[in-house]
Amino acid sequence: MADKTYYIETFGCQMNVHDSEKVRGMLAMRGYEQRASADDAQLILYNTCSIRDKAEQKVFHRLDLWKRDSKGKKIGVLGCVAQHNGESIFETAPHVDLVCGSASYNQLPQLLDRLDAGESRVTGLNLDTDETFDLPVAERDNPHSAFLTIIEGCNKNCSYCVVPFTRGPERSRSSASVMEEAARISAGGIADITLLGQTVNSYRDPSAGWSFAKLLAAIGELDGVRRVRFTTSHPQDFTRDIVEAIESNERLCDWIHLPVQSGSSRLLASMRRTYSRDQYLRVIEMIKAANRQIALSTDIIVGFPGETQQDFEETLSLLQEVEYASLFAFKYSPRKGTDSMDYADHVPEEEKKERLAILQGLQQRIQRKLNERRVGLVEDALVEGYREKFQQWIGRTTQNRVLNFADPEGIAADEELRGAYCNVRVTKAGPNGLIGELVSVEYRPRAARSSPALHVLQ
Numbered sequence: 001m002a003d004k005t006y007y008i009e010t011f012g013c014q015m016n017v018h019d020s021e022k023v024r025g026m027l028a029m030r031g032y033e034q035r036a037s038a039d040d041a042q043l044i045l046y047n048t049c050s051i052r053d054k055a056e057q058k059v060f061h062r063l064d065l066w067k068r069d070s071k072g073k074k075i076g077v078l079g080c081v082a083q084h085n086g087e088s089i090f091e092t093a094p095h096v097d098l099v100c101g102s103a104s105y106n107q108l109p110q111l112l113d114r115l116d117a118g119e120s121r122v123t124g125l126n127l128d129t130d131e132t133f134d135l136p137v138a139e140r141d142n143p144h145s146a147f148l149t150i151i152e153g154c155n156k157n158c159s160y161c162v163v164p165f166t167r168g169p170e171r172s173r174s175s176a177s178v179m180e181e182a183a184r185i186s187a188g189g190i191a192d193i194t195l196l197g198q199t200v201n202s203y204r205d206p207s208a209g210w211s212f213a214k215l216l217a218a219i220g221e222l223d224g225v226r227r228v229r230f231t232t233s234h235p236q237d238f239t240r241d242i243v244e245a246i247e248s249n250e251r252l253c254d255w256i257h258l259p260v261q262s263g264s265s266r267l268l269a270s271m272r273r274t275y276s277r278d279q280y281l282r283v284i285e286m287i288k289a290a291n292r293q294i295a296l297s298t299d300i301i302v303g304f305p306g307e308t309q310q311d312f313e314e315t316l317s318l319l320q321e322v323e324y325a326s327l328f329a330f331k332y333s334p335r336k337g338t339d340s341m342d343y344a345d346h347v348p349e350e351e352k353k354e355r356l357a358i359l360q361g362l363q364q365r366i367q368r369k370l371n372e373r374r375v376g377l378v379e380d381a382l383v384e385g386y387r388e389k390f391q392q393w394i395g396r397t398t399q400n401r402v403l404n405f406a407d408p409e410g411i412a413a414d415e416e417l418r419g420a421y422c423n424v425r426v427t428k429a430g431p432n433g434l435i436g437e438l439v440s441v442e443y444r445p446r447a448a449r450s451s452p453a454l455h456v457l458q
């Protein structure tokens with residue numbers, strides 16, 4: 001391709017967001033330039049998500065846009081839909097040129113060369129051979145927060161989930177490689193690191209034998225690091241040593257995302273979640289007994305095949321018992337290749353919708369109550385952005401709550417606060433977040449100190 005311009009659009013989870021950063025790194029090294037609009041680019045890449053039908057449909061809508069006339073552009077499908085649907089994408093969308101799953105991204109340069117040489121319909125669909133861990137990242141999307149993948153794939157095999165098909169078996173990255181990248185991130189002035197994996201706490205160092213807790217503790221000790229988070233944890237592998245690591249270092253955030261999926265042990269068994277309601281609640285008890293208050297969040301699927309009113313009520317009662325600070329709830333979506341597709345007693349769409357609304361209503365009340373308890377406290381907020389309309393900084397607390405705040409006393413004197421850590425007094429609470437006022441600026445990001453025109457960089 002003489003014209004080395006590209007456009008990339010990303011769907012799905014944080015792992016995909018981070019994968020796109022790696023793909024951009026690879027393209028930059030090959031002399032490609034990114035464009036903000038697909039119209040201006042010669043190569044169009046969609047990094048896709050397959051978790052629910054809606055996510056997949058979004059991608060095919062995008063591809064439809066180019067169906068009649070792709071204007072000589074090359075179109076590539078990356079990520080989970082690419083891996084899951086494979087070459088059948090060429091049948092649904094004949095104008096697609098490239099299909100490549102995440103485990104094959106280190107082959108992308110060769111695949112693009114083949115396109116340049118005139119080949120069509122090239123694929124990279126190996127699942128567990130090639131690793132993407134050590135691909136260079138040209139530039140992270142966010143100058144103050146970094147994602148770092150420590151484990152790929154998943155061995156858990158839940159009966160409803162495509163991830164084991166789209167990302168392959170579980171592979172942990174060596175602790176030496178993780179530590180090297182974490183050190184590079186913090187040396188580059190990024191103080192907030194999120195460790196990523198579909199089952200991040202199933203991490204087991206393939207060489208030195210480090211546990212997840214040991215890796216977490218070691219990253220928390222690095223110079224320049226202020227916050228370490230990790231997602232997503234699986235309840236089965238959530239061991240006491242992870243809580244101990246959090247207890248012994250305040251840089252490890254007071255927040256754990258621990259998807260439960262359902263409050264009914266009967267359904268958990270049919271989902272193949274490998275724990276019962278009671279076992280899950282024992283993990284929650286252990287986390288709540290920590291010496292710092294740790295906020296919890298979760299994922300729920302409503303309307304799983306066979307879910308009765310009684311099962312659903314058990315999920316509601318679990319929400320009341322745990323009191324999550326936030327929650328993602330999804331209507332069950334049958335996915336091809338998964339076992340639950342063939343289960344009996346699919347719940348009607350209307351019923352799923354109704355249950356989702358009831359669940360979200362209850363969760364809003366719980367969140368409002370928990371958030372109201374924060375009023376009057378001074379919280380540490382990492383500033384993520386600015387809301388012009390409300391003249392408020394957008395902040396996030398260590399418990400992962402949104403805390404937007406103004407500066408009525410002019411303490412920051414109009415300086416750029418993005419990337420700074422501030423002490424903020426909480427003055428108001430709603431179900432979805434907190435409002436506050438700036439008390440003091442605790443820490444300014446290194447890049448901001450050396451460059452007053454930080455906003456220009458963003």
Ligand code: SAH
Nearest residue numbers: 160161198232259299300301330331332333
């Ligand atoms: N590995 C994580 C997250 C996987 S995907 C875990 O085990 O929890 C993120 C969320 O999508 C899941 O937690 C689940 O709630 C939801 N999900 C996965 N497959 C789904 C399906 N077929 N229908 C609806 N929601 C689904």
Ligand code: SF4
Nearest residue numbers: 154156157158161163
């Ligand atoms: Fe999917 Fe289950 Fe693996 Fe999570 S643990 S990615 S839900 S198979």
Ligand code: F3S
Nearest residue numbers: 012013049050051080
């Ligand atoms: Fe979606 Fe793939 Fe992530 S299916 S949720 S993008 S791992």
